[in-house]
Amino acid sequence: MIVLYSILGALAVLVAIIALNTWIKKPSKRKEGVAKFESDLERDKIAKHLSGMIQLKTLTASSMDGFDKEAFLGLHKYLEKTYPLVHKTLGREVVNEYSLIYKWTGSGSQKKPFLMMAHMDVVPVDERTAGDWEHDAFSGAIADGYVWGRGALDMKGHLTAVMEAVEKLISDGFAPQRDVYIALGHDEESMGTLGAQKCVEVLKKRGESFEFVIDEGGVLMDGTMLSVNADVAAIGICEKGYADIRLSVASKGGHASRPPKQTAVGTLCRAIVAIEKHQMKPTLNEAMKHMLDCVGGYMKFPLNVIVSNMWLFRPLLLIGLAAGSNGAAMVRTTMAPTMLAGSTATNVLAEKAEAVINCRISPDDTVQGVLDHIRKVIGNDDVIVEEIKAFAASRVSDTDSEGFATIARTVEQMFGEFVVAPYLMVAATDSKFYSDISDGVFLFQPFRSVMQDLSTIHAVNERMGVESLSEGVEFFAQLVRNADER
Numbered sequence: 001m002i003v004l005y006s007i008l009g010a011l012a013v014l015v016a017i018i019a020l021n022t023w024i025k026k027p028s029k030r031k032e033g034v035a036k037f038e039s040d041l042e043r044d045k046i047a048k049h050l051s052g053m054i055q056l057k058t059l060t061a062s063s064m065d066g067f068d069k070e071a072f073l074g075l076h077k078y079l080e081k082t083y084p085l086v087h088k089t090l091g092r093e094v095v096n097e098y099s100l101i102y103k104w105t106g107s108g109s110q111k112k113p114f115l116m117m118a119h120m121d122v123v124p125v126d127e128r129t130a131g132d133w134e135h136d137a138f139s140g141a142i143a144d145g146y147v148w149g150r151g152a153l154d155m156k157g158h159l160t161a162v163m164e165a166v167e168k169l170i171s172d173g174f175a176p177q178r179d180v181y182i183a184l185g186h187d188e189e190s191m192g193t194l195g196a197q198k199c200v201e202v203l204k205k206r207g208e209s210f211e212f213v214i215d216e217g218g219v220l221m222d223g224t225m226l227s228v229n230a231d232v233a234a235i236g237i238c239e240k241g242y243a244d245i246r247l248s249v250a251s252k253g254g255h256a257s258r259p260p261k262q263t264a265v266g267t268l269c270r271a272i273v274a275i276e277k278h279q280m281k282p283t284l285n286e287a288m289k290h291m292l293d294c295v296g297g298y299m300k301f302p303l304n305v306i307v308s309n310m311w312l313f314r315p316l317l318l319i320g321l322a323a324g325s326n327g328a329a330m331v332r333t334t335m336a337p338t339m340l341a342g343s344t345a346t347n348v349l350a351e352k353a354e355a356v357i358n359c360r361i362s363p364d365d366t367v368q369g370v371l372d373h374i375r376k377v378i379g380n381d382d383v384i385v386e387e388i389k390a391f392a393a394s395r396v397s398d399t400d401s402e403g404f405a406t407i408a409r410t411v412e413q414m415f416g417e418f419v420v421a422p423y424l425m426v427a428a429t430d431s432k433f434y435s436d437i438s439d440g441v442f443l444f445q446p447f448r449s450v451m452q453d454l455s456t457i458h459a460v461n462e463r464m465g466v467e468s469l470s471e472g473v474e475f476f477a478q479l480v481r482n483a484d485e486r
């Protein structure tokens with residue numbers, strides 16, 4: 001009897017602790033309305049500026065062969081013409097012919113400079129779906145409250161907002177105390193090694209380092225995507241790593257009428273199945289921990305209980321997150337087979353069968369760790385595993401820093417009803433290179449219309465809300481002012 005009472009007593013204490021933790025983490029009510037600034041921005045004019053930028057086909061190209069120099073030089077000229085005060089006041093430097101660094105020299109401050117990033121290149125339009133666009137992809141049409149076209153969200157809209165904000169600040173007579181930089185890459189969509197990486201090399205050589213850097217990545221999002229009962233302003237604090245890994249199997253080949261028991265294609269397929277079956281272990285990486293700390297209290301039951309009592313439920317949470325593709329991308333290294341090649345004729349055995357596995361590396365794993373894992377689960381030396389290109393996850397930026405606080409404060413001023421939360425960016429951007437010269441690399445795009453149109457990025461009907469674009473301009477202007485406060 002005593003044993004039973006002891007068990008019941010222990011259970012009661014456990015339930016009380018769980019309930020108490022959940023109650024402590026329960027957030028206070030969010031602000032209802034939206035804190036808007038008195039704006040004298042000319043929305044239509046700003047929309048036209050973005051429209052003009054979209055019409056310049058600055059398509060990304062993986063090599064210089066398909067690269068349209070004129071389009072990029074045209075965009076440089078367009079920026080000069082559209083933002084005369086920026087070009088009169090800031091120093092401009094061309095890096096590797098097509099990328100740009102602007103420096104707004106401050107009047108004097110102990111503070112390190114900060115840097116706003118954007119990229120000028122856009123992904124091509126898939127010819128098969130070109131006819132599905134409501135407005136031609138490079139028309140820059142302004143209709144129904146939107147600016148339409150490739151790059152509107154990714155990321156000429158962001159680029160417009162940054163340039164427009166600085167132009168406006170100058171025309172209002174604002175002059176920063178600390179130095180402010182803008183860096184515009186020209187090959188983000190094909191890895192950024194010719195643009196952003198070169199910009200970082202130039203800045204590093206000069207001994208520059210930055211208090212913080214802000215680039216695309218985190219967005220204003222519908223909280224239901226994260227099972228959260230509030231809208232979330234996700235600020236990226238880390239970017240997953242990347243690896244393209246080639247698997248290849250060689251064989252004698254020959255005529256398909258007399259196949260061996262084991263063909264190269266068969267061996268390769270077994271290897272791929274083994275990789276899909278044996279995923280890497282999910283972990284609660286630091287970026288995720290920070291995110292859950294901020295949104296946990298807003299999560300739906302029973303997630304709020306689970307997240308508030310991680311000491312007990314961590315394994316359960318990881319299993320739950322890893323079960324879906326969105327959650328899995330946040331907690332583990334993902335491995336996706338993307339390319340396959342075998343024989344070139346129906347009746348010929350492949351002499352070489354090849355596959356590419358595209359991996360996105362968790363901040364808790366390393367490139368070598370992923371290679372080792374793949375080799376181990378395949379367990380067959382006939383399958384050659386090679387790295388094509390790879391880089392590790394970026395360092396997790398400190399949320400307890402001036403940069404994060406400045407961005408979060410600006411978000412709260414502009415988008416008060418959103419819960420600010422750090423975030424793990426699962427895709428790769430130019431900002432990864434900047435970890436070299438800044439401890440605070442943050443990813444955030446301040447556009448409300450992205451909430452509805454996120455799926456149009458790299459797809460049909462990419463568009464930016466005219467009103468959202470103006471809000472984005474306000475955001476960056478306010479960010480510069482906030483960053484300059486003593």
Ligand SMILES: [Zn+2]
Binds near residue numbers: 119154155188216
């Ligand atoms: Zn982008």
